[in-house]
Amino acid sequence: MNNLLVLPVLLPMAIAVFLMFFRKKIVLQRTLGVIGGIANIAIAAFIVMKVRSEGILTLRLGGWEPPYGIVFVADMFAAVLVLAASITGFAVLLYSFASIGREREEHYYYTFFHFLLVGVYGSFMTGDIFNLFVFFEVMLISSYALITLGGSKKQMREAPKYLLVNILSSTLFVAGVAYLYASVGTLNMAHLSLRIAEAGQGGVLNVIAVLFLIVFSLKAGLFLFFWLPGSYASPPFAVRALFGGLLTKVGLYAIVRTFTLIFPGDPSFTNGWIAAMAAVTMLLGGIGAVAYRDIPRILNYNILIGVGFVAFGLATGSRDGMDGVVFYMVHDILSKGLMFILGGMLIAAAGSDKLDRMGGLMKVRPGLGWMFFILALALTGIPPLSGFAGKVLIVRGGLDEGMLALSLLALASSLLTLYSLVKIFREAFWGTEPENEDEETESDAKQASGAGRSSEAALGKTKAFAGVSAVFLLLFVIGLGLAANGAYGFASQAGAVLDNPGLYIEAVLKE
Amino acid sequence: MEWIMAIAVGALFMIGVYLILSKSLLRVILGTSLLTHGVHLLLLTMAGLKRGAAPVLGGGADSYADPLPQALILTSIVISFGITALYFVLAYRSYQTRGTDEIDGKEAGDKGAES
Numbered sequence: 189m190n191n192l193l194v195l196p197v198l199l200p201m202a203i204a205v206f207l208m209f210f211r212k213k214i215v216l217q218r219t220l221g222v223i224g225g226i227a228n229i230a231i232a233a234f235i236v237m238k239v240r241s242e243g244i245l246t247l248r249l250g251g252w253e254p255p256y257g258i259v260f261v262a263d264m265f266a267a268v269l270v271l272a273a274s275i276t277g278f279a280v281l282l283y284s285f286a287s288i289g290r291e292r293e294e295h296y297y298y299t300f301f302h303f304l305l306v307g308v309y310g311s312f313m314t315g316d317i318f319n320l321f322v323f324f325e326v327m328l329i330s331s332y333a334l335i336t337l338g339g340s341k342k343q344m345r346e347a348p349k350y351l352l353v354n355i356l357s358s359t360l361f362v363a364g365v366a367y368l369y370a371s372v373g374t375l376n377m378a379h380l381s382l383r384i385a386e387a388g389q390g391g392v393l394n395v396i397a398v399l400f401l402i403v404f405s406l407k408a409g410l411f412l413f414f415w416l417p418g419s420y421a422s423p424p425f426a427v428r429a430l431f432g433g434l435l436t437k438v439g440l441y442a443i444v445r446t447f448t449l450i451f452p453g454d455p456s457f458t459n460g461w462i463a464a465m466a467a468v469t470m471l472l473g474g475i476g477a478v479a480y481r482d483i484p485r486i487l488n489y490n491i492l493i494g495v496g497f498v499a500f501g502l503a504t505g506s507r508d509g510m511d512g513v514v515f516y517m518v519h520d521i522l523s524k525g526l527m528f529i530l531g532g533m534l535i536a537a538a539g540s541d542k543l544d545r546m547g548g549l550m551k552v553r554p555g556l557g558w559m560f561f562i563l564a565l566a567l568t569g570i571p572p573l574s575g576f577a578g579k580v581l582i583v584r585g586g587l588d589e590g591m592l593a594l595s596l597l598a599l600a601s602s603l604l605t606l607y608s609l610v611k612i613f614r615e616a617f618w619g620t621e622p623e624n625e626d627e628e629t630e631s632d633a634k635q636a637s638g639a640g641r642s643s644e645a646a647l648g649k650t651k652a653f654a655g656v657s658a659v660f661l662l663l664f665v666i667g668l669g670l671a672a673n674g675a676y677g678f679a680s681q682a683g684a685v686l687d688n689p690g691l692y693i694e695a696v697l698k699e
Numbered sequence: 700m701e702w703i704m705a706i707a708v709g710a711l712f713m714i715g716v717y718l719i720l721s722k723s724l725l726r727v728i729l730g731t732s733l734l735t736h737g738v739h740l741l742l743l744t745m746a747g748l749k750r751g752a753a754p755v756l757g758g759g760a761d762s763y764a765d766p767l768p769q770a771l772i773l774t775s776i777v778i779s780f781g782i783t784a785l786y787f788v789l790a791y792r793s794y795q796t797r798g799t800d801e802i803d804g805k806e807a808g809d810k811g812a813e814s
Contacts, residue, residue, distance in 0.1 A: 345797060355731045359734050
């Protein structure tokens with residue numbers, strides 16, 4: 189029993205509800221957001237340290253014994269993801285000050301922002317599959333609001349499709365829960381794992397497993413990512429940073445949790461599917477990132493490469509692969525958030541999102557240029573930075589299991605990541621400044637950076653927050669790489685639970 | 700009883716999918732609405748249709764209905780109700796902004812849907 193576990197969910201929820209009543213008081217909204225963000229990082233860090241010393245923590249909500257009530261479970265995997273998500277969330281909050289614009293701030297932007305965080309933290313912490321659905325919905329409904337907030341033509345075109353895809357996958361989620369409840373008669377994840385192990389996974393349980401794989405893949409953008417590049421290209425960059433950093437990772441977390449805890453019984457079947465989907469995702473994501481010449485699309489396809497990489501780590505099914513999954517997901521949450529923040533700053537500085545209209549920015553914004561370069565190296569997995577350790581572990585896991593072709597594909601996708609990001613670096617920061625031809629795409633870039641013409645003056649004061657948020661996240665990206673040896677201890681504790689679901693079951697169902 | 704429910708669920712899914720595949724946003728929303736109804740019926744059926752007593756424990760009840768699926772369905776209904784309302788408002792706003800009700804349709808006064 190540990191009431192601490194409910195705090196990461198409770199705190200942003202309280203802030204979100206409170207801010208609803210003060211929509212015009214922007215200074216109050218920002219101040220509360222900053223205080224809440226810092227408090228959440230502190231709470232998450234405290235939970236991580238507590239899990240480190242005491243093992244898996246559980247909280248039985250309402251005092252109901254599992255498997256009857258809902259439990260919150262913080263194993264190391266969930267705890268470090270909550271920590272990484274709260275760090276990225278805080279950075280995106282700071283970046284929002286600089287870029288989101290007064291209009292949106294007055295129309296409940298911060299309320300929805302905090303509700304989205306509620307859904308993300310809750311999804312990581314819950315130990316009940318229907319409760320996972322509910323937290324998914326909290327997160328998704330906030331994301332519906334954030335993706336439509338502003339009401340530009342582009343958003344109005346993409347948002348209905350985004351809603352449709354997510355409503356469909358949520359419907360299938362409920363159908364999956366129905367089948368699961370019919371076949372094993374429980375919804376607590378630990379209890380599900382126990383019952384399915386008793387019944388022997390196969391036949392109808394494999395069908396249910398694939399149904400859940402479809403549901404979570406739709407949300408994570410694993411193979412079923414057709415909706416992602418378009419939808420993620422419509423909201424302002426602060427929202428994209430939130431989506432790219434957190435939303436897809438929650439889907440990915442659900443895949444990892446489901447297939448290590450609930451359906452680990454038939455790895456030759458499930459891992460085969462996941463491996464194939466991961467391969468296609470990495471390949472198509474890489475091709476997309478290399479092929480396009482506008483920055484939003486390049487960045488969106490880079491999300492997919494990361495998703496495919498983590499899924500590949502899961503598909504190896506080895507201990508090294510699991511450690512790598514944990515490590516790489518933390519890195520991915522931090523660095524994808526940073527990638528969109530830097531992308532937004534870059535587009536705001538260049539005044540266009542097309543590479544052909546950029547050049548010579550190194551003279552004007554050298555700091556931004558070098559930060560982008562370091563990020564490109566981190567995403568590729570160059571040693572002293574955060575992407576390296578995760579990639580090494582995942583690829584080593586893959587080679588140990590004899591998945592040579594997939595390991596090579598994973599490495600090739602890293603190369604494509606490097607190429608696509610260096611392409612941005614080379615053309616936007618080096619080269620010569622293009623002549624200002626026409627103003628046709630100006631408005632689009634303004635929309636992308638969130639700066640409406642009317643709020644330009646108000647934003648002037650807060651522009652500095654963009655740089656602060658980027659430096660803040662970059663420090664974590666570099667720090668995670670430099671302290672990889674220490675961080676490996678945490679990742680390995682998390683990987684142990686993923687590798688052996690018995691630990692999780694014992695912690696939840698003991699007494 | 701189960702076979703009636705199975706046919707009802709199947710019909711709702713069929714109509715829902717058909718509507719979702721159409722171009723008009725309004726039909727798509729009706730489709731998602733029917734689809735979620737189908738899923739709720741599925742959940743009810745899969746948890747077992749019993750004509751037992753009220754789910755009261757300790758009162759010496761010999762047979763009682765499982766209360767859990769009802770709680771799940773109630774939660775799910777509330778969520779889908781909210782989302783459907785939001786979707787309708789979004790569709791109306793999208794129609795006002797873009798001048799068309801079609802997903803990916805050609806927009807009024809626009810050169811075409813270049814995304």
